[in-house]
Amino acid sequence: MHALSVNNLAVTYDKQPVLENVSFAVPEGSLTGIIGPNGAGKSTLIKSILHLLPTLSGNVTVFDEPYKQQKKLIGYVPQRSEVDWDFPTDALDVVLMGRYSHIGWFKRANRKEIEWAKTCLDKVGMADYANRQISQLSGGQQQRVFLARALAQDAKVYFMDEPFSGVDAATEKAIIKLMKEWKQEGKTVLVVHHDLQTVEDYFDHVLLLNKTPIEYGETQKVFTLDNLERAYGGKIAFLQRGTAVTQEVK
Amino acid sequence: MSAFLDIFSGANVQWVLIGSLLLGFASGVIGSFVLLKKQSLISDAMAHAALPGVCIMYIIFEIKSVPLFLVGATITSLIATHSIQAIIKHSRVKSDAAIGIIISVFFGFGIVLLTYIQQNSSGNQAGLDSFIFGQAASLVRSDVELITIGAFILVIITALFFKEFKLTTFDPQFAQGIGLPVSFLNGLLLALVVGVVVIGIQMVGVVLIAALLITPPLAARYWTENLGVMAILGGIFGALSGASGAILSTVMENLPTGPMMVLSASTIFFLSLLFGSKKGIALKAVRQV
Numbered sequence: 215m216h217a218l219s220v221n222n223l224a225v226t227y228d229k230q231p232v233l234e235n236v237s238f239a240v241p242e243g244s245l246t247g248i249i250g251p252n253g254a255g256k257s258t259l260i261k262s263i264l265h266l267l268p269t270l271s272g273n274v275t276v277f278d279e280p281y282k283q284q285k286k287l288i289g290y291v292p293q294r295s296e297v298d299w300d301f302p303t304d305a306l307d308v309v310l311m312g313r314y315s316h317i318g319w320f321k322r323a324n325r326k327e328i329e330w331a332k333t334c335l336d337k338v339g340m341a342d343y344a345n346r347q348i349s350q351l352s353g354g355q356q357q358r359v360f361l362a363r364a365l366a367q368d369a370k371v372y373f374m375d376e377p378f379s380g381v382d383a384a385t386e387k388a389i390i391k392l393m394k395e396w397k398q399e400g401k402t403v404l405v406v407h408h409d410l411q412t413v414e415d416y417f418d419h420v421l422l423l424n425k426t427p428i429e430y431g432e433t434q435k436v437f438t439l440d441n442l443e444r445a446y447g448g449k450i451a452f453l454q455r456g457t458a459v460t461q462e463v464k
Numbered sequence: 465m466s467a468f469l470d471i472f473s474g475a476n477v478q479w480v481l482i483g484s485l486l487l488g489f490a491s492g493v494i495g496s497f498v499l500l501k502k503q504s505l506i507s508d509a510m511a512h513a514a515l516p517g518v519c520i521m522y523i524i525f526e527i528k529s530v531p532l533f534l535v536g537a538t539i540t541s542l543i544a545t546h547s548i549q550a551i552i553k554h555s556r557v558k559s560d561a562a563i564g565i566i567i568s569v570f571f572g573f574g575i576v577l578l579t580y581i582q583q584n585s586s587g588n589q590a591g592l593d594s595f596i597f598g599q600a601a602s603l604v605r606s607d608v609e610l611i612t613i614g615a616f617i618l619v620i621i622t623a624l625f626f627k628e629f630k631l632t633t634f635d636p637q638f639a640q641g642i643g644l645p646v647s648f649l650n651g652l653l654l655a656l657v658v659g660v661v662v663i664g665i666q667m668v669g670v671v672l673i674a675a676l677l678i679t680p681p682l683a684a685r686y687w688t689e690n691l692g693v694m695a696i697l698g699g700i701f702g703a704l705s706g707a708s709g710a711i712l713s714t715v716m717e718n719l720p721t722g723p724m725m726v727l728s729a730s731t732i733f734f735l736s737l738l739f740g741s742k743k744g745i746a747l748k749a750v751r752q753v
Contacts, residue, residue, distance in 0.1 A: 264641050285643040297635045301500060302691045311631050315642040320624050347689045367642070 215278055217242040217371050217402035218263070223272030225255070225262050231425065232258050236272065238421060238430040243400045245393055247407040247417035247433075251446050254424045256406040257293070260373050264290060276371060286315060289369030291360050293376055299348050305359045306344040309334055312366030334362040338388045354385030361392060372396060374405045378412075390416065413437055480600045480710050483608035484667060486615035488676065488706025488725070491660045492698035493622050495677035496684065496691070497653055500633050505563045506545060507657050508674035512567045513537075513544030514661045515574025515595060515670045522581060522592060530610045534662045541658050544570050574670070598669035598722035600710040607666060614663035618656055619699070629653060630691055667710065669722040676722075679729040680705060686740025705729035 216239040223236035233255045240246055248256050261267045263274050265281060276284035289312075309331040310323050317323055323331075335341050338358040348356065357377060364372060377389050393416065396403050404421075407413065413420060413433065420436045422428040422445040429436045429444075498507050517540030521532045544566050551562040581592055594602050603611075622629070631639045632649045640646045657677065664673045681698030688694050709725025739746050 261637070266637050266640055285641075288641065290638060290641040292635065292637050292641075296637060298500075301634045302685065302689045302694050303630070303634065304689070308634075311635070311638065312642075314627060314631055314639075314644070317627070319628070322627070349689075363638075 219275045221273050224270040225258055226270050234426045238427055242402055244419045245397055245417045246404045246419040246421055247413050248421045250423035257375050260375055287370040289364040289367040289372040291364045291374040291377055294357050304345050304347055306331055308359050309362045309366050312363040331366050334365040338362045353380055354382040357381050357385050358388055371402045376406050479605055479608040480603055481707055483611040484706035484710035485703045486612050487664050488702035489699040490615035490618045491676045492680035492702025493619055493695045494656045494660055496681035496695040496698045497629050497633055498677055499681045504678045507677050509544050509563050509567045510541040510657055511661045511670050511673045513541045513570035516540050516577055519577035537662045538658045595665050596669050596671055597720035598667050600667050600713055600721040611663045618659050667721055672722040672726045675726040679733050683733040683736035686736040686743045689742055701732050
């Protein structure tokens with residue numbers, strides 16, 4: 215049984231194809247990095263799997279059941295830049311949003327839910343910031359609040375959209391620690407990722423994407439220079455230079 | 465002074481006071497979400513677009529009935545919002561211009577219908593002429609009862625869906641991801657805005673009701689970093705603006721009520737901008753010293 219299976223997904227934007235013939239099946243308990251050049255449709259793929267964007271065709275199943283029946287099993291960490299951080303609320307309140315589908319309509323979060331949200335903040339090293347205004351958090355801290363919210367969802371399959379972009383070292387560590395914990399607990403994680411340098415360290419599976427899947431499978435088999443060249447096309451020279459820069463920074 | 469107090473002892477003034485307090489409270493609470501959703505201009509367009517809807521209902525049925533007006537205002541307001549979205553989607557016109565066009569077209573059409581009513585029927589008696597700038601003095605007891613019940617219902621609905629409105633305003637994608645019916649909730653919020661416009665149309669008028677939705681919560685934002693507090697404070701500021709506007713326009717005869725309410729709300733906003741405990745200018749200046 216697969217944790218996630220995507221069949222023949224196609225997405226267009228303004229009549230231009232953005233994703234075509236996307237089919238792949240993710241084994242339970244795997245950590246998948248979704249890699250590809252800019253404009254390859256990585257974020258679009260996640261959003262269309264989560265039914266946040268209209269699709270032209272295709273279907274998604276989670277543990278062999280249609281996606282819509284399995285929504286409670288899904289956790290999601292959107293890109294940090296997609297919300298207005300000047301919103302009048304604090305970190306704990308954002309984490310509690312991950313519990314709304316459990317709390318149900320017309321009800322407020324009870325003490326148990328609040329305790330659980332605090333535990334989740336603690337797990338990403340943000341226990342001291344529970345009552346801090348979200349506008350006063352650093353970028354990395356905001357990202358960790360989003361992680362805690364996903365954690366609070368207590369999901370089986372997690373999607374993260376570029377969680378590592380623009381974060382500090384502490385946040386990077388927190389994300390990696392959390393992914394490892396999820397893996398140990400048998401949870402399945404899919405991450406849109408940019409930094410090719412770290413792919414082999416972070417992920418046991420890789421989806422190489424450029425409007426359509428170039429290759430999907432275990433990292434050691436898929437993450438080869440040949441395949442990367444197929445995915446990135448002529449941009450591979452630029453890519454190698456980019457890699458060199460990352461090494462310098464390290 | 466005693467003449468001033470005499471005015472308050474009049475039954476009609478007391479009614480107006482209650483109505484304006486509740487209307488202001490409802491608009492301040494609902495406006496908090498409109499403001500944070502960055503839909504201030506859209507709500508202004510919806511308010512202006514309510515006028516032709518109300519007039520059409522009056523022309524067809526020839527009675528002043530809030531439920532009928534609600535139906536008419538909802539229809540034309542929805543046509544207006546959909547038109548704005550269609551213009552943005554299918555042309556190179558940007559959203560500010562699209563909203564500007566729609567506001568003037570619908571308001572112009574409303575004025576034409578209003579003039580037609582005034583010339584051809586008992587529109588003056590029905591108080592429809594006060595729908596542009598509002599006239600609290602023209603309210604009778606049954607009008608205020610409708611405002612009271614309407615405002616109460618609007619606030620209750622907002623309180624019931626508070627948690628869901630908060631999430632769909634802050635992070636609509638996540639809300640959809642966990643299975644909340646985001647389009648339904650967005651539609652419900654728009655319906656609440658139409659509700660405020662319709663119950664407020666006679667007292668505030670369509671031209672300035674959007675200011676009563678936006679200004680009180682905007683002022684509240686300067687005092688708090690908590691959405692619940694902001695909504696209640698916005699409601700209180702709205703109630704204060706509503707009541708003082710209604711009193712001023714009643715005391716100083718023939719002043720239109722809507723503009724007086726908006727001036728009151730603007731005064732509160734200005735004071736909040738200067739002295740607000742969270743984002744006020746004075747506070748920032750003190751901190752820098």
